[in-house]
Structure formats: structure tokens, C-alpha cells
Amino acid sequence: MAEVINSRKACSVSPLKMSQPIGGALALMGVHGCMPVLHGSQGCTAFGLVLFVRHFREMIPLQTTAMNEVTTILGGMENIEQALLNIAQRAKPQIVGICSTGLTETKGDDIVGYLKLIRQRRPELAELPVVYVSTPDFKGAFQDGWAKTVAQIVEELVEPGAARIDDQINLLAGSHLSPGDLEEIRQIVESFGLRPILLPDLSGSLDGHIPEDFTPTTLGGTRLEEIRRMGASRATIALGEQMRGAALALEMKTGVPHLLVDRLMGLRSVDRFLHLLAELSGRPVPQVYRRQRSQLVDAMLDGHFFFGGVKVAIGAEPDLLQNVGHWLAELGCELKAAVSTTESIVFADLPVERVCIGDLEDLEQEALGCQLLLTHSHGRQMAARLQIPFYRIGIPIFDRLGAAHQVLVGYRGSRSFLFEVANRLIAAREEEEGAHWPGRGPHEEAARACQCQEEDQRTG
Amino acid sequence: MSNLSEKVQAVFQEPGCAKNRAKSEKERKKGCTKQLQPGAAAGGCAFDGAKIALQPITDVVHLVHGPIACEGNSWDNRGSKSSDSHLYRMGFTTDIQEMDVVYGGEKRLFRAIQEAIDRYDPPAVFVYQTCVPALIGDDIDAVCQAARKQFGRPIVPVQSPGFAGSKNLGNKLAGEALLDHVIGTEEPAYTTPCDVNIVGEYNLAGELWQVKPLLDHLGIRILACISGNAKYHEIASCHRAKATMLVCSKAMINIARKMEERYGIPFFEGSFYGISDMSDALRNMARLLVGRGAPEELLSQTELLIRREEQRAWEKLKVYQKRLAGKRVLLITGGVKSWSVVSALQEVGMEIVGTSVKKSTDEDKERIKKLMGDEAHMIEEMTPREIYRMLKEARADIMLSGGRSQFVALKAMMPWLDINQERHHAYAGYEGMVALVAEIDRALHNPVWQEVRLPAPWQEG
Ligand code: SF4
Numbered sequence: 001m002a003e004v005i006n007s008r009k010a011c012s013v014s015p016l017k018m019s020q021p022i023g024g025a026l027a028l029m030g031v032h033g034c035m036p037v038l039h040g041s042q043g044c045t046a047f048g049l050v051l052f053v054r055h056f057r058e059m060i061p062l063q064t065t066a067m068n069e070v071t072t073i074l075g076g077m078e079n080i081e082q083a084l085l086n087i088a089q090r091a092k093p094q095i096v097g098i099c100s101t102g103l104t105e106t107k108g109d110d111i112v113g114y115l116k117l118i119r120q121r122r123p124e125l126a127e128l129p130v131v132y133v134s135t136p137d138f139k140g141a142f143q144d145g146w147a148k149t150v151a152q153i154v155e156e157l158v159e160p161g162a163a164r165i166d167d168q169i170n171l172l173a174g175s176h177l178s179p180g181d182l183e184e185i186r187q188i189v190e191s192f193g194l195r196p197i198l199l200p201d202l203s204g205s206l207d208g209h210i211p212e213d214f215t216p217t218t219l220g221g222t223r224l225e226e227i228r229r230m231g232a233s234r235a236t237i238a239l240g241e242q243m244r245g246a247a248l249a250l251e252m253k254t255g256v257p258h259l260l261v262d263r264l265m266g267l268r269s270v271d272r273f274l275h276l277l278a279e280l281s282g283r284p285v286p287q288v289y290r291r292q293r294s295q296l297v298d299a300m301l302d303g304h305f306f307f308g309g310v311k312v313a314i315g316a317e318p319d320l321l322q323n324v325g326h327w328l329a330e331l332g333c334e335l336k337a338a339v340s341t342t343e344s345i346v347f348a349d350l351p352v353e354r355v356c357i358g359d360l361e362d363l364e365q366e367a368l369g370c371q372l373l374l375t376h377s378h379g380r381q382m383a384a385r386l387q388i389p390f391y392r393i394g395i396p397i398f399d400r401l402g403a404a405h406q407v408l409v410g411y412r413g414s415r416s417f418l419f420e421v422a423n424r425l426i427a428a429r430e431e432e433e434g435a436h437w438p439g440r441g442p443h444e445e446a447a448r449a450c451q452c453q454e455e456d457q458r459t460g
Numbered sequence: 461m462s463n464l465s466e467k468v469q470a471v472f473q474e475p476g477c478a479k480n481r482a483k484s485e486k487e488r489k490k491g492c493t494k495q496l497q498p499g500a501a502a503g504g505c506a507f508d509g510a511k512i513a514l515q516p517i518t519d520v521v522h523l524v525h526g527p528i529a530c531e532g533n534s535w536d537n538r539g540s541k542s543s544d545s546h547l548y549r550m551g552f553t554t555d556i557q558e559m560d561v562v563y564g565g566e567k568r569l570f571r572a573i574q575e576a577i578d579r580y581d582p583p584a585v586f587v588y589q590t591c592v593p594a595l596i597g598d599d600i601d602a603v604c605q606a607a608r609k610q611f612g613r614p615i616v617p618v619q620s621p622g623f624a625g626s627k628n629l630g631n632k633l634a635g636e637a638l639l640d641h642v643i644g645t646e647e648p649a650y651t652t653p654c655d656v657n658i659v660g661e662y663n664l665a666g667e668l669w670q671v672k673p674l675l676d677h678l679g680i681r682i683l684a685c686i687s688g689n690a691k692y693h694e695i696a697s698c699h700r701a702k703a704t705m706l707v708c709s710k711a712m713i714n715i716a717r718k719m720e721e722r723y724g725i726p727f728f729e730g731s732f733y734g735i736s737d738m739s740d741a742l743r744n745m746a747r748l749l750v751g752r753g754a755p756e757e758l759l760s761q762t763e764l765l766i767r768r769e770e771q772r773a774w775e776k777l778k779v780y781q782k783r784l785a786g787k788r789v790l791l792i793t794g795g796v797k798s799w800s801v802v803s804a805l806q807e808v809g810m811e812i813v814g815t816s817v818k819k820s821t822d823e824d825k826e827r828i829k830k831l832m833g834d835e836a837h838m839i840e841e842m843t844p845r846e847i848y849r850m851l852k853e854a855r856a857d858i859m860l861s862g863g864r865s866q867f868v869a870l871k872a873m874m875p876w877l878d879i880n881q882e883r884h885h886a887y888a889g890y891e892g893m894v895a896l897v898a899e900i901d902r903a904l905h906n907p908v909w910q911e912v913r914l915p916a917p918w919q920e921g
Contacts, residue, residue: 015532041505043505050863063499083499216844
């Protein structure tokens with residue numbers, strides 16, 4: 001039972017958090033042929049863009065309404081109109097998504113009203129779907145912006161009342177899932193003979209591939225027709241607590257019942273997920289996953305030597321914290337420090353004494369005495385100061401390759417996570433033992449090799 | 461906010477700016493920031509520019525007053541190096557919340573300054589104004605003044621709300637903050653006839669350290685570098701320098717010019733990129749210093765050093781000349797680099813097929829013409845789609861640009877090299893030139909290009 005405490009500091013140091021609008025923008029990047037726009041001043045967009053470029057190492061479609069001091073005070077209708085016209089003409093998107101920012105929210109622009117007027121005035125924009133989401137920078141965090149945006153896409157674009165398609169199911173994906181995770185989940189679901197519609201689907205747009213030609217909008221992601229068809233699905237699975245709202249919205253609008261799968265890491269949560277799919281599809285769990293399960297169990301047996309009693313510090317957005325936290329605890333780790341960015345009910349049963357809504361400075365204080373740190377790349381300096389192994393999770397990961405392909409979910413993802421973390425713990429232990437050897441000399445390597453063999457016998 | 465508009469006006473009217481000199485009084489007042497196109501704009505904001513300019517001051521707390529967007533999304537994204545303090549690598553922000561927007565964020569800001577001082581004990585705190593608090597009317601000047609009184613150390617307001625304009629304007633607003641609140645507030649422990657300031661050099665990837673040994677060798681002391689690897693007290697006491705070198709063209713010209721006006725410190729513009737540019741910079745620096753009382757021998761010593769260093773660099777470059785001569789380069793960058801890199805690459809026989817001049821001044825463009833001839837392919841604005849085409853059709857062998865457009869090249873399966881802020885290699889000075897050419901060579905001749913362009917065996921045609 002974790003207690004939730006809010007950092008009461010006026011000065012946030014080394015932020016863990018990122019803002020709502022760019023969370024919204026990233027969700028929009030999982031929609032095909034989309035141009036996300038931040039309604040604000042150009043710097044907000046530039047920062048978001050650079051952040052995603054560094055993380056995904058991909059071209060990032062993101063535009064701005066380029067508000068300045070004067071237009072902010074007068075209201076941003078003309079800028080939105082101009083932005084829509086320019087984007088429609090230059091990028092030819094199939095859909096435009098607009099997220100507000102702190103600036104335009106402070107002024108209180110009535111964007112819904114603006115959009116109505118603009119559509120009346122500009123018949124050339126009549127056919128262009130535009131989704132608008134309110135995402136002030138001074139509230140919530142990245143994950144909230146993502147969640148709100150997905151809910152809004154559902155509200156605006158899903159069509160109710162279609163006849164049910166029996167094998168079609170909706171998967172609403174939270175921001176804690178990487179393109180690699182989504183690919184893994186899709187494969188699992190398809191192996192049951194189900195046809196999933198993923199929303200948003202970063203696995204098509206930000207999975208790092210070489211496109212045929214250059215496109216200024218997103219290249220891949222959920223197609224508009226698919227989004228419209230979501231009302232005809234058999235069921236909706238919300239992947240991550242943050243997707244509950246969007247799933248409910250979908251249910252209210254179309255009657256498609258929803259289920260929540262908040263965890264996809266670790267033996268028992270993947271078990272539950274597969275069991276659910278088996279029930280939904282009426283098919284048994286495929287052989288590959290039975291095999292993968294037993295491999296994961298084996299990995300857990302091999303790994304438990306290294307995880308037992310290890311004190312861990314995690315800094316992550318709520319849903320990611322929940323997934324990683326529970327899994328490490330199930331492997332025998334002791335969660336000692338947990339810092340997150342925004343309120344969430346997932347903290348309630350997290351196996352940690354308290355969750356602090358705060359920054360990396362808070363995490364560093366709580367992490368004293370920990371033996372393992374997990375957070376985004378900004379944590380690297382802290383890990384160096386604490387001299388403990390560091391595993392990168394979440395966004396941004398800008399100093400290592402492959403962030404988009406990091407797979408943490410399913411039996412396979414859980415297993416590779418287990419191995420990678422365990423190997424880091426082993427390496428750290430070796431280093432420590434090495435440091436205690438008197439007179440590090442040429443014999444050291446040999447001694448170390450012996451020790452490893454011993455260990456092999458013990459554990460193998 | 462009137463304070464801000466005065467500042468913006470003041471920078472717009474900068475008499476040191478060549479563009480301004482050609483304008484009428486009225487035109488000048490309008491300022492030089494082009495109206496941005498909503499939906500077709502790219503680039504950072506004034507806050508971004510101010511932060512770029514000042515963040516390399518390593519030992520102070522850089523406190524960003526605003527919602528999480530400004531700092532949370534951007535901190536820790538530049539490779540400016542430090543030989544000492546690491547405080548500048550942490551992100552500090554007031555992370556203002558809805559209540560602050562409603563009731564004002566001044567109290568939170570004051571408390572944040574106090575917390576930062578309590579916990580990190582910096583020699584000074586720099587407070588950056590951003591859009592939202594500027595809009596609700598938070599008076600950071602007043603808060604900083606009160607905090608200075610209370611805590612007995614400099615608290616420097618930087619008026620830089622993003623919506624005031626571009627990154628470039630932000631660089632200048634940062635300069636104004638230093639001029640108003642920092643420069644000239646302390647005295648150096650001692651001075652020498654060979655003290656210089658360097659303005660506009662950020663020590664990215666440690667580039668300052670490629671230059672400093674050369675200056676050390678000549679007995680030239682960097683009193684302050686604004687702002688690479690700088691410490692607060694160095695900047696506070698840099699008004700006793702004998703000369704200033706302004707690097708990277710116009711970004712912080714206001715500092716150089718006003719220091720000339722106020723303290724009689726002459727300045728010259730120069731670049732550390734490219735062999736001849738580097739030599740020119742050393743020469744000009746020595747000349748200015750001798751003019752202000754440095755020993756006459758400095759000139760001959762400088763020539764000696766130049767000869768030795770140039771020879772060494774050419775020796776090392778010879779190897780590459782054979783490998784790179786005739787290779788075609790597409791340069792997509794802004795401002796000063798559009799010409800400083802041109803001359804550098806021409807030195808090894810590479811051909812520049814185009815250079816972007818979007819952010820260049822008329823003077824920059826003149827220099828490009830001088831270097832590349834009147835035929836120079838200067839690209840005012842090129843959309844990513846056009847760049848992609850150009851590379852795909854192999855009209856260039858390599859693209860040099862900032863990180864953001866790298867994927868235009870990579871997706872066209874063409875070599876690319878980062879020459880902007882996020883680069884990890886240092887390209888300044890003679891050594892840096894060799895390093896740049898070595899990197900280009902490494903990129904161009906990587907066998908991976910042959911590999912990735914192989915069609916799959918099952919592909920038709
Ligand atoms: S434009 Fe304004 S709100 Fe956006 S990042 Fe720049 S200062 Fe912050």
C-alpha cells in the first residue's frame with residue numbers, strides 16, 4: 001500500500017516530467033497521415049520536436065500556430081486558420097490534431113468556437129478532420145496529454161452504430177508502450193485469430209523504417225477508416241490504466257464493452273492477458289506462447305539469485321512505473337524509491353512504501369542505498385553519482401540506440417528485460433569485487449574467470 | 461512587460477548590425493524578426509536562444525520560471541562542456557501550476573530561488589522569464605531584486621519569454637541581461653596586457669579547449685568566454701579585458717559593441733572554423749592587443765605559431781585531400797557556419813553544391829559569394845522534401861546540417877554529419893579542422909553505404 005506524497009518544493013530540480021501538449025502530439029503521431037499542431041508559441045513545438053528526434057531518431061512531423069505576444073492577447077483564431085490552410089496546402093494531411101499549450105490556455109482561447117467559424121469561412125477545409133484537445137502545460141504531465149488526446153480522437157472520429165465484426169477488437173495503447181511493444185502485442189493478439197485495431201499505433205509510424213518516399217506527415221499509424229470502424233468491434237482492451245477514459249468514451253459512444261489490461265510485464269500479468277484473449281477468441285493459447293512462458297519461468301529461476309533483496313529506485317510515468325515496479329518486485333527486488341509525474345490510482349497497490357510525485361532530485365534523495373536505478377536518460381548523471389547500475393526506461397532515451405525497439409511486454413519482453421537488468425547487476429557486482437582484490441594485477445582476469453565458473457556451477 | 465518591449469526595441473536598433481545601418485529609422489523600429497508563418501514555422505523561441513547563450517555559465521543555477529513545457533521538455537540537450545562545476549547541467553524550474561496562473565507566480569519564484577540557494581549555494585541565480593508568467597504579468601525583475609537583497613548574492617533576471625521572437629533575439633536578450641546585471645560588477649584579481657574576452661563561443665563538445673592552448677602559448681589570457689566554460693565571477697569582471705573577439709557573427713553583437721562603448725574595449729569578428737579563419741582570428745587578436753599596449757613581439761610570435769600550426773594541419777590533411785577532392789557537399793545550416801565551414805571544406809578540395817543562407821546576414825552572403833563565386837548556390841529556403849530529392853538523385857555526396865534534418869539524408873541513404881549544437885566532435889581550431897575532415901571522410905567512406913543501398917534479392921528491377 002503505497003502512500004502518495006506530493007513534492008512541496010517551489011523549485012523543481014532535474015525534471016522527470018514533460019508537459020501535456022507533447023504527450024498529446026506523440027499520440028497523434030500514431031495516426032496515419034496526421035499532422036500534429038501545438039497551438040502556442042513556436043518554442044514549445046521546437047522543444048518537443050527535438051526531444052522526439054533524439055529519442056526515436058526519426059523525422060518528426062509537428063507544427064506550431066506560431067503565436068506571438070500580440071496574437072496571444074488578441075486571441076489565436078487567425079493563427080489557427082492560417083496554420084490549417086498552410087498545413088492543408090503544404091503537407092496534405094488526412095487529419096490534423098491540435099493541442100493547446102500553457103500560453104493559449106492562460107489566455108483562454110475558445111478553440112472549439114474558432115474551429116466552427118473557420119470551417120464556415122473556409123470551405124476548402126470542410127473535409128479535413130480536425131481533432132482538438134485541451135492540454136495546458138501547467139497541469140498534469142505527458143501521460144495525461146496522451147490519454148486525453150486518445151479519448152478525444154475516439155470522441156470525434158469513431159462512428160457508432162455499425163454492425164459488430166466478431167473477430168475485430170480495439171486495443172487502446174498507453175504512452176508507456178514503445179513501437180516495439182505494440183508490435184509484440186499485435187502479434188500476440190493476431191495469433192488468436194483476432195484482428196486488432198491499435199490506437200494510437202506508433203509501431204507503424206515511429207518504428208524506424210525506410211519509407212519509399214518523403215512525407216511531411218506521419219508515415220504509418222492507425223488509419224482514419226480504422227478509427228471510424230472501431231465502433232464495430234467485439235470489445236475494447238485498454239492497455240494501461242491511462243486508457244480507461246478513452247475506453248469508457250468508446251463504450252458510451254458505441255456500446256463496445258471494454259476491459260482493462262493495465263499490466264503486460266511479468267509472468268502473471270501476461271498469463272492473465274493470454275487467458276483473456278483465449279476467452280475472447282474461443283481458441284487455446286498458441287504453442288509459441290506456451291513455449292515462451294516456460295522460457296520465462298526458467299529465466300526467473302536463473303535470475304532470482306541476482307534480484308533477491310536488491311534495492312531499487314524507479315522514476316517513471318505512472319503506468320510504466322506500475323509495470324516495471326511490480327515485475328521487479330515479483331523477481332524479488334525491494335522497491336525502495338519511486339518517483340512519478342502525475343496522480344494515478346495505479347500507485348495504490350504498488351509494492352513500495354510511498355510514491356513521490358516529484359523530480360529526479362527527489363528520486364536521488366530517496367535512492368540513497370539503492371543498488372539499481374531505472375529512469376529515462378536524464379538519470380544518467382544521478383546513476384554516476386550514486387555509482388549504481390542504470391537501466392533506461394521511458395521517454396526520452398537519447399543516449400542509447402534502439403529506444404523505439406525496446407520491448408518490455410509479453411513473455412519475451414519480460415524475459416529480455418530480466419536478462420538485461422540481471423546482467424547489469426552481475427557486472428556491477430564483479431566490478432565491486434574487482435575493486436576489493438588486493439593489487440589488481442595480471443592474475444585478476446584469471447581469478448575472475450575462476451569465480452565465474454564457480455558461479456556457473458552454483459547456479460547452472 | 462514594458463521593460464521587455466524596451467529591451468526588444470533596444471536590440472532591434474543595434475547600430476553594430478550591418479542590416480540595421482541600411483534601414484530607415486522607422487523600419488528599424490519594426491525590428492528584424494520576420495513574421496512567422498503559422499503551420500509552416502520551425503525553430504526555437506527567444507527563451508531557447510537565451511538559454512543557449514547563458515547555460516554554458518557553469519557554476520550558477522539557471523532557474524526557468526514557467527510551466528514544465530519550457531524546461532521539462534528541453535533540459536540537458538546541449539553538449540557544452542565544463543572543466544569544473546556541473547551545476548549548469550541540472551534543470552531548475554518553478555514548474556508553475558494552475559493556481560500560480562490564477563494568482564500569480566511571483567511568490568513561488570521567490571521561494572524557488574531560496575530553495576536553489578539553500579541546496580546548491582551557487583554564486584548567482586539566473587532567472588529566465590517565459591511566456592505564461594510574462595502573460596500573467598509576473599514581474600521577475602522585482603522578484604530578483606527582492607531576492608538579491610534577501611540572499612545577498614546576484615539574482616539575474618533574463619527577460620526572454622518565447623513569444624517575443626526567435627532564438628536569435630533570445631541570444632541578444634541574454635546579452636542584455638549580462639550587460640545590465642553582471643558585467644562590470646566585480647573586479648578581476650589581476651590584469652595583464654594580454655587579457656581578452658571571447659563572445660559567442662559556447663564550448664560545445666569542448667571546442668574552446670582546441671583554441672585555448674594556442675592562446676596560452678602566446679600568453680593571451682581569456683578573461684571571460686561568454687559563455688563557454690565560464691564562471692560567474694569571470695563574466696562579472698570581464699570589463700577589464702583589452703580586446704574582444706566576437707565569434708559566430710551577430711548573435712551577441714550587443715555585448716561586444718556595448719563593452720566597446722562603455723569600457724573602451726575594441727572588438728573584432730572572427731571564426732575558429734577553418735584553417736585560414738583560425739589564423740586570421742589569432743592575427744587580429746594579436747594586432748588589437750598590441751595596439752592596446754601588449755608587447756610588440758606578440759605579432760611575430762603569433763606569425764610563428766600560425767606557420768607552425770598551419771603546416772602541421774596541412775600535413776595531416778594531405779591524406780584526406782586525395783580521398784575527398786571533388787566530393788560534393790550540401791550544407792544546410794544557418795548564420796555564420798554557412799561561410800566559415802565553406803572555406804574550411806574548400807581547403808581540402810571539396811565542392812559545395814549548395815549552402816543554406818536562411819539565417820545569414822547580407823554580410824554573410826557576401827562572404828559566401830567571395831568564397832564560392834557569384835554562381836554560389838545559395839539556398840534561401842529548402843523544404844525537407846526538396847532536400848530529400850536532391851540527395852536521392854545523388855546531386856551531393858554528403859549533407860552537413862543540424863541534427864533535426866539528419867533523417868532527410870539518412871532516409872535517402874546518404875551520408876550525413878552533424879555540425880550544429882548537438883554534435884559530439886569538436887571542430888574548432890587547426891585540430892578541429894582536421895577532426896571535421898576526418899569525420900567527413902569516415903562518414904563518406906563507410907562501407908555501410910554500399911550495404912544499405914543493396915536491393916533485396918527478391919526485389920524486381
Ligand atoms: S515558446 Fe514560450 S512557453 Fe514555449 S518553450 Fe518557449 S518560452 Fe516556453
